[in-house]
Each structure stands twice: as structure tokens, then as C-alpha cells.
Amino acid sequence: MTYDEDSITRLLVIANVENMTDSNKINVDLILEARWIVPVIPRNQILEHAAVIIHQGIIVDLTPIDSARSKYCAKQTISLSDQLLIPGLINLHTHAAMTLMRGLADDIPLMPWLHNHIWPAEQQVVSERFVRDSALFGCAEMLAGGVTCFNDMYFYPQATAEAAMQAGMRAQLGLVILEFPTSYASNADDYIEKGLLIRDTWRGHPLLSASMSPHAPYTVADSTFEKIITYAEQLGLGIHTHLHETKAEVAESIEKHGVRPIKRMANLGLLGPNLTAAHCVHMDDEDLSLLSAYGSHVAHCPTSNAKLASGIAPITQLSNAGINVGLGTDGAASNNRQDMFAEMRMAALLAKATSEDATSIPASKALEMSTINGARALGLDDQIGSIEVGKLADLTAVRIADVETLPCFDPLSHLIYVCGREHVSHVWVAGDLRFERSNQLSGLFANIEPNELKEIALLWQSKLNQHKA
Known part of the structure; x- marks a missing residue:
């Protein structure tokens, strides 16, 4: 077995912890004592009265609370006596910088929505400052909803990187590529050149990674796709695109091309295990076979697809075909919420309704789609996506103790069908507390001032208001 540099570092942390003792106890940074823990791996496992032991941002043990108290001495111990502890949620497809366009144009199909409202508004307001402000707003919303990592695609990715770093979130930032000019770039080559130069400014940052992000087959030419494939292969980058949305x-x-988009992508050499395709709503048997054969990933965005009347992705068939499916919110402009709890519930319910099978996408599978499956798509499943020894401590605590959440017979089922993002009580990224909610109505961020967010909203709302549908 071979290990990359990050894996070796995590193994050394675990080894060092075993040699650090104080009065026959091992010194660690943090212990989280939870009523329930759902580690995701192994599947369908619920641990009761268990503790997660964290040192230098890494999970070094998972053990019953009594055992943790006798074995470890922590700088801080947090009791989560009413909480379910899960891996941090992963939003596999979003446009964080579109958060300030929330509600700009509603009840409109995708193409009129884009051509008549979103793209004109973007031409007027999108700048590095707008992207930074709007992405910070989006990061705050996601953190408060238990999201620790998001897969993004938008202009000025450096500005989104700055917002993610301030929030202390993990992000894979798409280097967006189009054929037509915007305020960000003039043509496809300009998008690629700027994206790769920007990537160099954050390369090596522990919370950030990058992908090549051609917007969609209908906005990117074959020659550009060929360049994207070359750069992705040379630099070891993933590819993130919209596909088969309508x-x-x-x-x-x-x-135009004589074939369906997925077949065109296969012919160009774009399909593969480094591709994450958002949406994949309109699929036939050949489409499914191609995605499965090439090991590509799908970012399922049920709420956005429903709201734009794009359709319902065949999630049961995708899953049965062995295709790795994660969950995304899409941007707040098309969804109005970056709420992964809503996506988990929607994904499970739509799968049952369309397949007429109540066992389709059970609660455990919905949680996997928003955690370990998303991590696999991003190439981060050796680091995040489950609560396992050696992985980074990206964790979310969900409170199950209030009237609207009681009684609780099965905490995992409750998580998907009862709980909402308002029940998130704590969020950690690499063992650092990034969000804490003292009650259902308010919360405190580690690095974001709520008054700053209010000022941002007021600043940009007046500029965007003229484009309101």
C-alpha cells in the first residue's frame, strides 16, 4: 500500500498521540461525547453514547464515552447529550456567489431564466467584489446548515476562495470556462489561462482544491473540451460540468452534433472517474451505461431541477447502475436555499415516488449521498465523508430534543425525514469549531460577523433590484 503526503501526516499524528501520556492518559485536543454517532462507514451503523477523539484536526479514535474518559485527557470536552453526530455535509454542486441573486427570478424555466434574467444581471453586477461578498453569504448559509465542503463553479474563483478561507470551509473551486465573453474573461482560452493562474495562488492550501469547470456542452466547443482534458490530465484536476439538465x-x-451530450462527451474523451456531472435529469439506457462504464459521478440537484421544471433525475436507475451519486443544492438563484437537509429529504422522497418503491433511497443512502459519495466525487474520500480514524474531523452535530423532533425511534431516519438545518447545533472543520447555534433562531460563526452579512445584502440588493422578475 502506498500513502500520499497527507495520509502519512495523519498516520504520524495517530502514532504520536499513542505516545503522549499524562497520568496514564493520552493527551488530545478535543473529545466530542455524543448521544448518537452515525459514522457512515461502516454502513447502517449507529453508535450510542460514543465519543470522537480529535487531535491536530484528525480523528484518532472512536470509542464509548466511558472508555474515552478513562483513556484520554483532552484540552476540551464537549457534551452533545441530545445530538446526533454525522460527517460534515458535502454540497456537490453549487454556485456560492449566486447567493445574493436569491429570488431574483422565480417560477421561470431554465433557458428563459438564464437568458432573460440571470445572464443580464450578471453582466451588470458581477465583479470580484460581488463574488467575494455573495460567496461569503453563501458560505455562512451552508455552514449554518451543516455543510463543511462545497463544490463550486463560478467566475472570479479567487474571490470565492477568499470567502471560503474566511469562513473556514473546505471548497473545491471550479475554474469556469465558456466560449462567450463576460466581465471575467473574453474567450475560452482567456478563461482557462486566468483560472490556472488563480489556482496557483491557493495551491497547497489545506482547505482548497480546484477543478476544470466547462459550464455545459451547449456553451463549450469541442476544441475547448479537448484543451480542458489535456490540462486536467497534466495537472491531476477533476472536471465539473452541467450535463443533461433539460x-x-x-x-x-x-x-447540432448528431448525438446526445453524454455520447458527445464520451467521443471527446471527457467521461471518466475525474468527471462530476451536475443534474443528469434526462437519461436513456445508453447514457446510464456510458456513465457507469467510465466511472463518472453525478451531482443530483432535486430541488433546483424541480423548481426550474427541468424534470426529475432517474436517481434509482443511476444508483442501480453502480454510478456514484452525490447531492447538490445548485445555486440559491435557482433553488433559493443552499439547504442540504432539504436535498436529502427531497432526493429520498422523489426516488420513492418515481420508482413506486418505498425502499428506494432509504435514509442511510440519502446520508451517504451527502457525505461519502460527495467526497468520492471530489477525490477526497480518503480525508472526509465519514467518521473514521485517520480522517479529518469535519463533523456536524444535529440536535434531536425539541418538540418538533420528538419522539425519536430511529435517529438516522429522523435525520432525513424530521430534522432540518435549523437543528444543526455545531459544525467543525478539521476539528475547529466554525459554527455554533445556542438556540433555533440564532447562531455564531467563528470568522463571520452577521452584521457584515446584513451590510452586504443591503449593498447589493438595490443594484440587483432592477433585474427582479
């Missing part, structure tokens, strides 16, 4: 997209591809 019937119109599929029909346009057949008319």
Missing part, C-alpha cells in the same frame, strides 16, 4: 439541451445536441 430536454432542450439534449435535443439541441442531437440537432
